[in-house]
Amino acid sequence: MSGSPARRPMLIAAVVIAVMTVIRIVYAGALDLRTDEAYYWTWSKELPQLCFLDHPPVIAWFIRLGTAIFGDTNFGVRFAGILAMAASQLLLADIVRRVTHNARAVVLAVLLPEAALYYGLLMAKVAPDIAAIPFALAMIWALVRLVETKDGRWWLAAGLFGGLALLSKFTVVLLLPAVVAFLLVPTWRGRWLASPYPWIAALIALAMFSPVLIWNAQHDWASVKFQLVRATAPHDVSLRTVGDYIGLQFGLVGFVLLPVTLSALILTAWRGYRRREPVAILLSTAVLVPFLYFLYKSLTLRIGDTWPMFMWPIGFATVAINIVMLPREAWPAWMIRSTVYWARTAIVTGVAMVVLIFLYYTVAPWNLIGRADPIGGEAGYEQVVARAEAELKTTGASWIATTDYRTYAMLRWFFNGRVPVVQINERARFQGFRDPGMNQIAGRIGLYVGREPDNTGAIWAETTANREPLERVQRIWRGVVMDTYALEKLTGWTPELAPPPDSPFYQWRWLAGDFEHIARG
Numbered sequence: 356m357s358g359s360p361a362r363r364p365m366l367i368a369a370v371v372i373a374v375m376t377v378i379r380i381v382y383a384g385a386l387d388l389r390t391d392e393a394y395y396w397t398w399s400k401e402l403p404q405l406c407f408l409d410h411p412p413v414i415a416w417f418i419r420l421g422t423a424i425f426g427d428t429n430f431g432v433r434f435a436g437i438l439a440m441a442a443s444q445l446l447l448a449d450i451v452r453r454v455t456h457n458a459r460a461v462v463l464a465v466l467l468p469e470a471a472l473y474y475g476l477l478m479a480k481v482a483p484d485i486a487a488i489p490f491a492l493a494m495i496w497a498l499v500r501l502v503e504t505k506d507g508r509w510w511l512a513a514g515l516f517g518g519l520a521l522l523s524k525f526t527v528v529l530l531l532p533a534v535v536a537f538l539l540v541p542t543w544r545g546r547w548l549a550s551p552y553p554w555i556a557a558l559i560a561l562a563m564f565s566p567v568l569i570w571n572a573q574h575d576w577a578s579v580k581f582q583l584v585r586a587t588a589p590h591d592v593s594l595r596t597v598g599d600y601i602g603l604q605f606g607l608v609g610f611v612l613l614p615v616t617l618s619a620l621i622l623t624a625w626r627g628y629r630r631r632e633p634v635a636i637l638l639s640t641a642v643l644v645p646f647l648y649f650l651y652k653s654l655t656l657r658i659g660d661t662w663p664m665f666m667w668p669i670g671f672a673t674v675a676i677n678i679v680m681l682p683r684e685a686w687p688a689w690m691i692r693s694t695v696y697w698a699r700t701a702i703v704t705g706v707a708m709v710v711l712i713f714l715y716y717t718v719a720p721w722n723l724i725g726r727a728d729p730i731g732g733e734a735g736y737e738q739v740v741a742r743a744e745a746e747l748k749t750t751g752a753s754w755i756a757t758t759d760y761r762t763y764a765m766l767r768w769f770f771n772g773r774v775p776v777v778q779i780n781e782r783a784r785f786q787g788f789r790d791p792g793m794n795q796i797a798g799r800i801g802l803y804v805g806r807e808p809d810n811t812g813a814i815w816a817e818t819t820a821n822r823e824p825l826e827r828v829q830r831i832w833r834g835v836v837m838d839t840y841a842l843e844k845l846t847g848w849t850p851e852l853a854p855p856p857d858s859p860f861y862q863w864r865w866l867a868g869d870f871e872h873i874a875r876g
Contacts, residue, residue, distance in 0.1 A: 368462045371706065372444070375469045378713050379440065383433035383479040385717050389733045390761035392481045393768040396422075396432050401788050406570035408578050408784045408863070413486040413523040427771055432481055439485040440478040443668055444468060446492040450499050450672050454634055455679040463698060464675035470705025471671075473607040473664050476713055486523035487665045490516050491530060495637065495669055498537060502633050507552035514556030518563025520665070525582055527665055529648060533641035541633045574786050575856065581783075581863065590655040600653035603660050608667055609708070612701040616642075616670040619677040619694075626680065642670040660729075674698055722833035731832035733761075739840050740769040742828040743804050747774065750825070750844050752802040753795045758809050760784060762840075766804060779850045780814050781863045793852070801845035810841040817859050820848035 388396070398407055398415035399422065406412055421434030444465045451457075451464040468474035478485055493516035501509035517534070520527040538547055547553050571579050590596075605613050620639050627635025645666045649658050678698060681691045715723075716730055726732060743755065743766065754775040757763040763778040770776060775792035778785070803810070803822065815822065823844040830838045854860040 364459055364462045368466055371466060371469060375475055375706070375709070376437070376441070378710065379437055379476060379479040380430070381717065382476060382713060383437060384428070384430040386429065386730065387734050387736070388429055388432060388765075388768060389480065389730070390764055392432060394760055394764035395481055395483075396427075397764055397767050404570070404787050405566035406578055408581050408786065410483045410524060410578075411522045411564075411567050413490075413519065414481065414483045417486050418481060433479050436478045436481055436485040439489050440468070440474065442489040443474070443478075443492055446489065446496050447668060447672055450492070450496050451675045453499055453503055454672075454676050457679045460675040460679045463678065463702075464672055466702050466706075467612065467671040467674060467698075468668060470612055470702045470709065471608045471667065472705075472709055472712060473661075474668065475706065475709040477607070482661050483524040484661045484664045487520050487527050488668060490520035490523055491527055491665050492668055494520060494530070494534075495641065495672075498534070498637055499634055507547075507550050510547075510550075510552035510556040511559060514559035515563060517556075518560035521560065521564050522567065524665060526645070526662055529645040529666070530641050532644045533637050536640045537633055537637040540628065540636050541631045543633070570787075577783055577786060592654050596655070596657050597650070597653045600649060600658040603658070604663065607660065607664065609701055609705040611697065612705050615697050615701045616667065616674055617646075619674040620670055622677055623673045626684075638669055638673050638676070642666045642673070720833065722835045725835055726837055728832070728835075731835070732837055734832045735830040735837060736765040736769065739804065739828055739830055740766065742826065742842060743802060744770075746802055746825055746842050746844075750800060750802060752800045752844065754792070754799060754801050756801050756803045756845060756850065758803075758805050758812055758814060762804060762806055777850055777852070779818075780812075780860050782852065782854050782858075782861050783856075783863050785852070791852075793849075797849045801848075803841075803843040803845050805841050805843070807839045807841055810843070814859060818848050818850075821846045 395410075395414050396418055398404065398412070399418035402412075402415055402419055404412060404415065407415070417435035417439075418432050422428075422431040425431030425434055447464045447468070448461045452461050455461075478488075494513050497509050497512035497516055501507070501513070513534075517527075517530070520530070538544060538553060567578070571577065608616065620642050623635045624639035624643060626632060627637075627639055645663060649663050652658060678691075678694055681694060715721075722728060722731055724731070739762075746752065747755075754777065755766055755770070757766060757776065757778050758780050760778055760781060763776055767776040775795050777791055777796065801820075802825075805812075807827070823846070825842045825844055828840050828842065829836045830840065851858075851860060856862075
């Protein structure tokens, strides 16, 4: 549609997007970094690393871009998320425009992410997903252009963007079944299988992903093994983890928007596979396959809150497209009205919820969730840092030791090079990292900062360190004690920064008590 009937919704959409962008900018600058964000920031200081144990390198590149412009500030670290959200909305808008040629559908497509908590607010929270999402959408966009133009060169663009998406996050590989179905199910499969373009596209994607392959070949395939352990570690069947997975999707996508999206995906899959429509096959499979895979894995594994987030924007495109397709396919009028009503309700209620949550974290003085608060649970580290800084002066310590990557990341963020910070265990995480300043560590007094009860870990029995308890400090957020930390003076020991793989200081932990932390990444 075009002309005056479409102007009002487009104006409303522009106002909503502008307001929500301001909200994300305020959020990005005002709230303290979460521990994983600080951890990724440490990666950005280690470039040109080709890969890291936990994730591919693009998130470090994104952070380096933001901090190069705005410095080592909360907003500088998170700046790329603001750009990624805008890029994702532009790609969604163009995908829907090219499929439907309907302005109202385009408006719906760009508003739906604003109604989902993860995108409307938490795209300002830096994570590998903020890089994976726009690149995955760009791959889908290129394949839609392929359908539109029949020009095989769009395969090459899809390969480029697909490779960059995989270079952002490993789970993007779950989009591969959708691309395969897009290639093989429609009647054009013979043409494209005989064409060089899909095969060249695969080579381009592999070339984009090659930094990860090179780094792993140099480091005994460390990140590959790490991810395989996460995916294949044996656990008992648990309905609780299934409930956690479903609950997270409702919370991060929306209590109304999630069922709206799933219903649109099912209709789109039925339409695509029944009629062999390439775009419908691509969009529906790109979401339903990962969704069902994570649902299956949730039977025995806690699915991290960000793991499925690369796929839902593709689902939002199906919502907008489906609303246009229903009347064209002569579905009953009541069903069309109901679909439009629930899509609009999802936007109104979702945006309202995102705004309320933003106000809760930036304006409200209360803690309504206690220690379980996902933001407050990782706030208040400045209290620990202040006590650590005081003890550095009192004891004459010249470096800081930790035994978990979260404390390490936050201390390194706050001290920002003024004092060497070393995680003495799990050294596999830090392969290829620069010397933190061994001249300030070797033979010198250290300060250990450890979250209780991590400070009692058996790893200390493997050292010659003399540990002198100093004090305990609490990390408090809005009147609630989130964690307690032990501070100790260390003498008589120098940590080994590059231990052999069979050393207890090298291996990452994969114990039941650690999984809740690791899964969030």
